[in-house]
Amino acid sequence: MMAEMENRSTTGFYDVLASRKAEEAVWRRYQATEWLDSVVGPLGISNKPSEKEFISRLRNGLILCNAINKVHPGAITKVVENNVPIQSITRESQPLPAYQYFENVRNFLVAMEELKLPAFEASDLERDALEAGSVAKVVDCVLALKSYHEHKNMNGGNGSFKPTRSPMVGHNATRSNLRGLPSDSCRRLEMDLAAEAHPSGNTEAQKLEGELVKILAEYMADTKENMGGNFLASFKAGDVDPMKLFGRIVASCLKENEQKKFPEGQTVLRDCLKDSSNLPVHLETTPLEDVSENKNSKCCQTCLSKGDCNHRRLLHIQERELQDLKTLWATTRKEFEALQSQLQNDLTQCGIQVQEMASAAQGYQRVLKENRILYNMVQDLKGNIRVYCRVRPSFTSGSSNAVEFVGEDGSLVIVDPSKPTKDGRRQFQFNQVFGPTATQEEVFDHVQPLIRSVMDGYNVCIFAYGQTGSGKTYTMSGPSGGSAKDLGINYLALNDLFQIFYSLTEHTLEIRSCAGDDGLTLPDAIMLPVTSPSDVLRLMKLGDLNRVVSSTAMNNRSSRSHSVLTVHVHGEDESGGKLRGCLHLVDLAGSERVDKSEVTGDRLKEAQYINKSLSCLGDVVTALAQKNTHIPYRNSKLTLLLQDSLGGHAKTLMFAHVSPEEDSVLETVSTLKFAQRVSTVELGAAKANKESSEIMQLKEQVENLKRALANKQSQDQQLNRMKDPRSPLGKPMTDRTPPRTRRLSIENGSNTKLMKTGKHEVSKTPALPTRSRRLSLEAPTYYKRDNDDTIRTTTSSSTVKIYQHRNPSRSPTSSSFQRQTVKIDSRTQVPHIQLPLATAEHQVLARNEVQIVMQSEVPISTKTTTTTTASSVNGKGSQIRKSLRSIGKLINGSEKRNCRNQQKEPSPIPEEMKSPIGISSSSRAARRQSLTGVYKSSRRTSLGGKSVDSGE
């Protein structure tokens, strides 16, 4: 059935092909006839002449010779004519002798050869030698001449002419003209010829070829029907490559027919077509897998078994091409792999380099950081005041900026836009400069080490300086209503201290708004326990409410006073040594030009006070920088307050704030100049307030020895009195002011006598701590005893209340002394200090406090160079040892004296009985004690003879 179908299909195909070919041939003959008619006159044959008719009209060669002479005049010089008009030449007319025919035809063929146009063989015109394709060759030859003629007419004979051929015919005679074409094209033409040569072959291969040809023919016929005039023209003109066209035809045949036209089972034909699709034209788009598949196709297998098929040759060629492609593919793959591995290597190298660069950058940052630390250490050793500068962001967009450059190394370049010359540019160098984008956290990172050193017993002062509105309060406290990330140094520092504190102990802290051990005091101070930074924040906010803030033309929330937050840290190190650190966080009021801030009334007065105190600060800094002997600390309360930080052994950091706006450039330069001057101030190396455990032990020994000595002396006195025969109670002693009291009075620069003023007893302050004494020097200070036994102190117009609280459990000598104590003193409105009265309770506490402080300060006051270094500790120890030795000598001396006295007659009357008031012996003891630093008894006397139980 299948075979039958195949046979039918094949027969039908050849019928169609034959009719198509016939049509084609007719059409071409018509073209040739028409052209010959137009060139040499009417041939006298029909429009659609048969092959025979056509050949017979050309056989004598006369028409051909005339035609070629028309196209190319002089191509044939001698045309043999038979004097019969062309029109009258018929099949029946007498033929010319054969040699004449031959002469004309030969001349024509030679001329065609010379014109490189396709020719035919003379035998093709023989009457009885018509064979398949021979007439077509003659027709092609005429049409080639026609095309040449047209080309000549169009281009005037210029340019190369490429003759067209019939797609249906192979031209043996024109094989030379096909040399330039690809060999595969030739092969395909050969295949076509082979197919034509065996139209009725029964072999399978022939069948397949036949089917292929049929499909091609159908396709070509369809294509021809759809061909427009342009296509034909370009085809004729040679613009269309016939081989490419053939390839395209085969490809589209494949597409269409593979799905539609081939019934199931016709796999052979499909494979064959697949095979033909692997022609070079299609290799460009056909996947390689398809090519390799086709190698085993049934058609090829059949062909291979046959051995002499054109397919075999084609297959060999394709195999070679496939092999070449495989090789190319392998090479390309290798190259690709090489490129891939190269890329991988490059990427790895790149990664390594990036890593190296990153680590180099990190190293650079580390070195930079170390450099800064070392530089700071050098500065610390030299005792320079550290100066950081902070530039706030500009608020006026679009205006030019006075800050030209902010360097990582602490350099800052300011440009005065009004002076475009070199003079307008100034460079400053500080320890650190923070640009407008610096965050609060970044700023605090650079301050943190300094704050932590408070825990090591150092006094630290950080003060913010700068023109109004430059960001001082922002740095120290943060913006009002800001979020947690905006918190300033004050909060972050306290937070940090609390964190360290929590990691050390669980104890509750105490906060108080007073100067504490050695500073100023403030009105309405209260003592509150705090357990966390938020407690402190709450209290600080309360303090801020007392700070006058008002709006000026320069700043909406301009601070109209200086603000000082002081944190006292008392601690004990692991070896039992005592530490005392103090942190002052100072937000100065801003300097301002009143014409710019446009303040009036009270605000104007405030501005004047602020500027005056800042100018005093400037004077102090200048005197310090010039190493003058006199430093004018007392010219203002601000400088007095900062005296320890500016002139002592504290670590001091100044934040110079500047506004970047162009119209602030003068103030900016002035601030930076001041900051530069501050950075040249050398305070000397900072010293920690630390007492080692060895010193503590020695102190304890001193105390014990002192007690032993006192006991001995009182025993001596008793013995002496008992030995004295003149009075059973002993001789009354002169009531004298104890020597220690006098000494203290001298130290304090005050009179210890109680002054009677009406009901009140007024006395100079007893041994007040350093800061209080300094205050009393500025304005004569008196303590008044009220009815309620309150001591009042007055300074000029203000009243001072002393809040010196001592919790017995906090005494340094108490065993229950907390390991770590943080006392936070918030002082505000320094220019307007109000110092209130103390209560009786406070008075008592004050006395106790003083006593404690004095006890701990004795060695320090005698050795003002207490430091943490081994040598200084040893120095202090040796001083104490000296004291011990002298005490020992005294004890030994008194024992010897006692021994001598005991040898004398002992008095039966006790010593106390000898003195009417019974204090002369203690006075003497006190005198001795004062010589050795014991002054509890003398204080008792100075405070009115009240006994103060040391109690500790």
Ligand SMILES: Nc1ncnc2c1ncn2[C@@H]1O[C@H](COP(=O)(O)OP(=O)(O)OP(=O)(O)O)[C@@H](O)[C@H]1O
């Ligand atoms: N680094 C900064 N980033 C963002 N805003 C800032 C910065 N510094 C300051 N400001 C803003 O600038 C304004 C003025 O700042 P601030 O009040 O701190 O200035 P000041 O120097 O304390 O002024 P005064 O001396 O008048 O009290 C505020 O609105 C503040 O929020």
